[in-house]
Amino acid sequence: MSQERLIKMVCKDCKRMNYMTSKNKKKVERKIELKKFCNWCKKNTIHKEAKK
Secondary structure (H helix, E strand, O other), X not given: OOOEEEEEEEEOOOOOXXXXXXXXXXXXXXXXXXXXXXXXXXXXXXXXXXXX
């Protein structure tokens, strides 16, 4: 069974869900943070992994 799962990425500023990505849960144990463009804020912000 594959250990990669889809996760939601939420903007740290406006708290809206903007992206879906996958992560290998066997290798990565911590929460992912990526700098992505937010369509609602209209700027690059940090996006954090959200709960399901």
